[in-house]
Amino acid sequence: MKAILTVQNITSDFVTTFWTPMFVGIFLAIVTYALWPRNKATFDEAARMPLREE
Template identity: 65%
Template sequence: MKAIIQIESFASSLVGTLWTPIFVGIFVAIVAYALWPRNKSFFDAAARMPLRED
């Protein structure tokens, strides 16, 4: 039983150690993409889309 608890503790620390930086990196990449000046016209057009009348 003690071995199972040790494996679970190791798996939990491994997930915290590996996945947290990966998800932070993904979040930073998404924010950088959204704030990149080249994408401004695309996002401005998407923001005006609900206000357009066809």
């Protein structure tokens, strides 16, 4: 049986082969940025913002 090319198949293949690895890479970059030791002071300060009385 010959495979039928449809817009749905082409779109699904495009999303699977291109966007999924791109979003995984973006996610890993965000996690790496958030957990990088140099950024700890910035995130600690941001975590204390709601508790400050001004």
